[in-house]
Amino acid sequence: MSVFPDAKILDVDLSKGAIDTKTLSGEIYRLYPGGSSLGLYLALQEMGAGIDPLSPENMLIFSVSVLTGLPISGQSRLTITTKSPLTGTIGDSQSGGFFPAQLKINGYDAIIFRGKSEKPVYLYIDGEKVALKDASSVWGKVTGEAEKIIKEELEDEQLEIAQIGPAGENMVKYASIMNMSNRANGRNGTGAVMGSKLLKAVVVKKGKARKAVDQEGFKTLTGNVKERITENEGVEALGQFGTDGELNSHNRDGFLPTRNFSSGYFGDSAKKITGTTMAKTILKGRDTCFSCAIRCKRVVEVEGKVDPFYGGPEYETCAAFGSFCQTENLEDIAVANQYCNMYGLDTISCGATIAFVMECMEKGILTKEDADGMDITFGNGSIYPELIKKIALREGIGNMMAEGSYRMAEKLGPEALPLSVSVKKQELPAHMPQYKPAMGLIYAVNNFGADHQSCEHDPFLTMPADAKEQVWLGMLGINLQYDDQKTLDDGKVRFAIAGQKFYSMMDSLCLCQFSWGPSWQLYGPAELVDACKYGIGWETSVQELMDIGERRINMMRWFNVRDGFSAKDDVLPERLFDPMPNGPSEGHQMKKADFEKARASYYGFMGWDNDGKPTEATLRKLSLNWLLDK
Amino acid sequence: MIVTMNQKNMHIDEGSRVIDLLVSAGLSKRVAVWVNDQRLLQKEYETRQLHEGDRVKVLRPLGGG
Ligand code: SF4
Numbered sequence: 222m223s224v225f226p227d228a229k230i231l232d233v234d235l236s237k238g239a240i241d242t243k244t245l246s247g248e249i250y251r252l253y254p255g256g257s258s259l260g261l262y263l264a265l266q267e268m269g270a271g272i273d274p275l276s277p278e279n280m281l282i283f284s285v286s287v288l289t290g291l292p293i294s295g296q297s298r299l300t301i302t303t304k305s306p307l308t309g310t311i312g313d314s315q316s317g318g319f320f321p322a323q324l325k326i327n328g329y330d331a332i333i334f335r336g337k338s339e340k341p342v343y344l345y346i347d348g349e350k351v352a353l354k355d356a357s358s359v360w361g362k363v364t365g366e367a368e369k370i371i372k373e374e375l376e377d378e379q380l381e382i383a384q385i386g387p388a389g390e391n392m393v394k395y396a397s398i399m400n401m402s403n404r405a406n407g408r409n410g411t412g413a414v415m416g417s418k419l420l421k422a423v424v425v426k427k428g429k430a431r432k433a434v435d436q437e438g439f440k441t442l443t444g445n446v447k448e449r450i451t452e453n454e455g456v457e458a459l460g461q462f463g464t465d466g467e468l469n470s471h472n473r474d475g476f477l478p479t480r481n482f483s484s485g486y487f488g489d490s491a492k493k494i495t496g497t498t499m500a501k502t503i504l505k506g507r508d509t510c511f512s513c514a515i516r517c518k519r520v521v522e523v524e525g526k527v528d529p530f531y532g533g534p535e536y537e538t539c540a541a542f543g544s545f546c547q548t549e550n551l552e553d554i555a556v557a558n559q560y561c562n563m564y565g566l567d568t569i570s571c572g573a574t575i576a577f578v579m580e581c582m583e584k585g586i587l588t589k590e591d592a593d594g595m596d597i598t599f600g601n602g603s604i605y606p607e608l609i610k611k612i613a614l615r616e617g618i619g620n621m622m623a624e625g626s627y628r629m630a631e632k633l634g635p636e637a638l639p640l641s642v643s644v645k646k647q648e649l650p651a652h653m654p655q656y657k658p659a660m661g662l663i664y665a666v667n668n669f670g671a672d673h674q675s676c677e678h679d680p681f682l683t684m685p686a687d688a689k690e691q692v693w694l695g696m697l698g699i700n701l702q703y704d705d706q707k708t709l710d711d712g713k714v715r716f717a718i719a720g721q722k723f724y725s726m727m728d729s730l731c732l733c734q735f736s737w738g739p740s741w742q743l744y745g746p747a748e749l750v751d752a753c754k755y756g757i758g759w760e761t762s763v764q765e766l767m768d769i770g771e772r773r774i775n776m777m778r779w780f781n782v783r784d785g786f787s788a789k790d791d792v793l794p795e796r797l798f799d800p801m802p803n804g805p806s807e808g809h810q811m812k813k814a815d816f817e818k819a820r821a822s823y824y825g826f827m828g829w830d831n832d833g834k835p836t837e838a839t840l841r842k843l844s845l846n847w848l849l850d851k
Numbered sequence: 852m853i854v855t856m857n858q859k860n861m862h863i864d865e866g867s868r869v870i871d872l873l874v875s876a877g878l879s880k881r882v883a884v885w886v887n888d889q890r891l892l893q894k895e896y897e898t899r900q901l902h903e904g905d906r907v908k909v910l911r912p913l914g915g916g
Pocket of ligand 1: 297508516
């Protein structure tokens, strides 16, 4: 018998309306201890190559981890694993909130959804009581309304609900899965897969928090959390000003993506949409996730316009609907955030696709007539509610935009293609590779398209050797110092890989990457080893944790290789290699040759061939030999 | 006395340390600092005295989110 707990998995066949429960032995679970590691392990057992992401053959997997639901900050994250309709690669997306902890508290590590229901349904879970229920009364409803109706129908307020909005129902390629109506599994269009299965929601009954197996030991991590936060300037500022707190700092350095990534400088306008301004104006309060002391989530209100029920915008949202679109009106951004949360859309891809259309209009590739008479021009944030609704409902120009900027550009022709700022058809988040080139490398090679939470960010390597950030990075074997964050060399590739493995492990253990991490965060690598021991009695090491992360990256890569993905897809948009045109970063240029050299080093260091495919030895080293038959 | 910080002149009191300059610029210790091209350890911010004409470079790391 393994010392590691078994995983309990719900297997829901929507075509048959059948629900089964499975157990995965602790021995195997230890190699894939949750999140997308577990999701990938389950998907790769059954899913072959060539599956249409929106067909019943695609599996949609909700997963949490061995640590989820413990009473400590940053452990309540839900991962969705599926084949992405946006990228065509493996799909992967995380969200926080209370739903993830409650799923685990109900006894489940993962839920597999397969097939397609005949009519709209939702899954209800109350411990051993699990049932598919008719969702016809909530199909077509926005998230807030659907949540209200489900609670009324079940006569129970003590529920957590993860659901799709109308965008998911209409299979918009970047539809999200929402919980609390304001926490999003945003990226990769996982909501469209859920919609294709006619699955509206997953509803879990709330229960009591889990207890750590060694409560005294656990208290050494949680008992002094207030002091930990006060002593950690980055984390404290995150709580105070949210993720948007640093927007203006990115602008000050000349690297805030502006006008569809054609510039890094938004001038004085950036101050109007940064987190400190939000705190002084529309912020109504702070919110949190299950058991988290940081409380970084925003709750905003604009009377008659923005309902605090739908939370508030993150940095990514403020940039996507703000500087990407040259919109400096914070209220317009807050409205856009609310509409995305109501209709269930990823704010990054949605804002970026709007910025793409704005540039197409400016360049005459699209006309006002094509845009149903709407004035979709840079700076015009007043169009957001109408346009977001059109996208979600696939009406008029919204139908084309629902495919994302890359597919839309393919339709519009060769002039439009360079204007889609995307990797593997997924729009870029708001961190510029020119400023953070190690992260830019990860944007390119990441297995599910550009992602800013799949590695550590370059600037921490400029910190002095005795700074906390560097001490923690040293635990991953990264002892490097740079005078400038913008360098890209072999050292940065090693940093990118170490960070990627660590973040990949965090996406396996379903940890929030602000609470846990390898540099500035609240808890570091050593505390994580302790949390595993005190929390569930798992005696682990940084080495075992890094291996978990590396295993996940290789499983993802293998999933994609089978579908024909290779080095040709590990690229960055050409626009990013142009010199920066204005502002404080004017003249700075990321050289394509440096990027290509770094990518070749990355493949070599990862044990992959020149085309980005893991070698047999690499898979065997990671106990992934079974993949060779898949 | 005058020192430069990221190429801008800064007026500070005689005997000021690096930490005093940082505080006067609204910054904390969570930055990288070079004085006359020499990189400092974080613990030196409290002790290193500045002199007229010193060239100070400060980098503030910006993370994710
Ligand atoms: S840091 Fe923010 S996002 Fe992370 S768990 Fe805490 S409240 Fe949630």
